[in-house]
Structures are given as C-alpha cells and as structure tokens.
Amino acid sequence: MLELVIVALASLLAGFVDAVVGGGGLVLVPALFSVFPQAAPATLFGTNKGASVWGTAWSTVQYARRVSLNWQALLPAAAVALLGSFAGAWTVTLISADFLRRALPLILLAVLIYTLLRKDLGRVHAPRFAGRKETVVAAAIGFTIGFYDGFFGPGTGSFFVFLFVRLLGYDFLHASATAKLMNVGTNIAALSLFAMKGHVWWHIALVMAVTNVLGSLIGTRMALARGAGFVRGMFVCVVGALILKTGWDAFLR
Template identity: 80%
Template sequence: MIELLTVALASLLAGFVDAVVGGGGLVLVPALFSTYPTAAPATLFGTNKGASVWGTAWATHQYAKRVTLPWLALLPAALAALGGSFCGAWAVTQVDPSGLRKALPVILLAVLLYTLAKKDLGRHHAPRHTLRAQTAIAAAIGVVIGFYDGFFGPGTGSFFVFLFVRLLGFDFLHASATAKLLNTATNAAALVLFASKGHVWWHIAAVMAVANVAGSLVGTRMALARGAGFVRGMFVVVVSLLILKTGYDAFLR
C-alpha cells in the first residue's frame, strides 16, 4: 500500500505538470523506478503510459471546451504523431539511442535560451499561416516529435509546445492545449505497443490513472485561469529541470 500511495501521489503531480506544459514523465518515471527497482524497465514505461494517457486525454477535453483550436489542422497532426510514435518505437529496437541521450540536454538548453531571449515569445496568440500551411506544419511536427517520443521520449510535451509557439505563432496556452492532443496520440500508440508485449501492470496503472486525471484537472483549470504567461513560466521551469535531469543521466550517471 505504501508503494501504491507513493506512485499515486507522483502520478497526481505528474498529471498537474503535464496538463500545464508537459513533462509529467520527469516526475512519474523516476518515481516508478525508485519504487519498483527490480521491475523490468519496459514494464515501468508501459505502466507509466497506462496512467498518463488518461491525464493527457482529460486535459485535451478540458482545453477543448475553453480554447478554440484549429481541429482541421490538428487531427491530421494527431494521426501523424501516432504513426511517428509507432515508427520510433520500432526504430529503438534497431538502433542504439545513446547518442541522442547526450545531445538532448544541449538541444533543451538551446530551446530554453531562445525562449528566455525572446521575451514576447508565446505571450500572444497570433497564428501566422493559412489552414493548408498550418495543417502541413502541424503534421510535420506531429510525425517528427511523435517519432522522438516512441524512440526516446523525455521532453516530448515541451518540444510540442515550443514548436507550436515558434512555427505556428500560437501562444503558450494554445500550444499547450494542442500538445495535449498530440501527446494523447503518442501515449496511446506507445501503450498499445507495451500492452501487446505484456509490459503493463494494469492494477497499478488504474490507480495511477485516477490520480493523473485529478492532477490534470487542477493543472488545466490553473492554466486556463492564469493564461499564457503562467504556462510560459511553467515551461521555463520544466525545461530547466529536464536539462538538469537529462544532463545528469547523459554525463554524470
């Protein structure tokens, strides 16, 4: 019961972080690995997806009721993200991702410095493309980051948010809402793959899913109430933590 309570609380916090700006895996995955140190990594990753997919789906539903999103552009992007995630999951069985592990903190640092340098980045919602161009760019983002999520994973939500802000002119609130839709697709693809291999502890995932949705509800409401500035601030915090975590894993561990 203590172990279950620990991962449920971690899932609650992860759901909150994920709903605001992504990066819930930064909380939940280490909690799972420390709580169940002898478990197979694939099983812990699968159980994580079994919980987080519900939180991202719930956040998508909540954002959709309050934020106007270009669904005609985003639904193809969600399908592209799902396909990219499947391809990435297959690729990781063929190629060693250790090189990406060392490059990731450098890429995240570049994203953070760019965001801090552009003081107005993502503060105002001003989409800058036609629907056709928006659809093509969103689909490209979906397939590339979807592939990355299936292949490696850390920071997926943050990459979605940053690219929708930088390439499509979304503010951080709209970008976060959009990221939830695409992240739901990538999480679902990964969950199907892990489940097909028997790598999900469903009884633990079910408890964690309830906690994740609860955290998602709080995070979504806070983001909607406080707006793009709050989401931008959370983005900076989460990316900074991701740089520290991935840098430690790549160079010091």
C-alpha cells in the first residue's frame, strides 16, 4: 500500500508538470525505478505510459476548450507522430540508443541557452505558416520527435514545445497545447507495444492514471490562467532538470 501511495503521488506531480510543459517522465520514471528496483525496465516504462497517456489526453481536451488550435493541420501531424513512434520503437530493436545518452545533455543545453538568449522567444503567438505548409512542417516535427520518443524518449515533450515555438512561431502556451496532442499519439503507440508484450502492470497504472489526470487538471488550469510567460518559465526549469539528469546518467553514473 505504501508503494502504491508513493507512485500515485509521483504520478500526481508528473501530471502537473506534463500538463504545463511536458517532462512528467522526469518525475514518474525515477519514482517507479526507486519503488520497484527488481522489476524489468520495460514493465516500468510500460506502466508509466499506462498512467501518463490518460493525463496527457485529459490535458489535450482541456487545452482544446480554451486555446485555438489548427486541427486541420495538427491532427494529421499527430497521426504521423504515432507512426514515427512505432518506427523508433522498431528501430531500437535493431540498433542501440546508447550513442544518444552522451549527446542528449549537450543538445538540451543548446536548447536552454538559445531559449534564455532569446528573451522574446515564445511570448507572442505569431504562426509562420498556414494551410498545407503548416501541416507539412508540423508533420515533420511530429515524425522526427515521435521517432525519438519511440527510440529513446527523455525530453520528448520539451523538444516538441521548443520546435513548435522555434519553427512554427507559436507562443509557449499554444506550443504546449500542441505538444500534448502529439504526445497522445506517441504515448498510444508506445503503450500498444508494451501492452502487446505484457509489460504493463494495469492494477498500478490505473491508480496512477487517476492521480495523473488530477495533476494534469491542476497544471492545465494554471497554465491557461498564467499564460505563455509561466509556461516559458516552467520550460526553462524542466529543461534544466533534464540536463542535470541526463548528464548524470551519461557521464557520472
């Protein structure tokens, strides 16, 4: 019971972080590994997806009610992100993702520095493309980061947010809302694969799903109330934490 309470609380916090800017796995995955050290990693990753997909979906619905999104462009991109995630998961069965462990903290550091130097980045919503061009660019982002999510994973939400801000001209609030839609697709793809292999503890995942949705509700409401500036600040904090975590894993562990 104590173990279930701990991971449920971790899922609550993860849902909050994920709803604002992504990166909930930074909270929930280490908690699962700490509480269940003897479990197979695939089972813990699958259980994480079994919980987080519900919070992400709920957050997407809440954002959709308050933030104007170009569904005609973004729904095809979400479908492409799902396919990219499948492709990444298939590729990782053929080649190792170890080379990304050392590259990832450096890539994230570059993203953080760029964001800090560009004080105006993501503060104003000014889409650069319309119509088919927006669909093509969004789909390219969806497939690329979807593939990365299936292949490796850490920082997926942050990469989605950054690229939607940098390439499509979204503000951080719209980028975060769009990232949730993309993440629903990639999470469904990953969860399907884990479930087919029997790597989901559904009795634990369902309890964590309830608290993840609650955290998502709180995070979404706070992001909508405080706007793009708040989301940008959370983005900087989450990317900074990801740099420390991935840097530790790559160079010090």
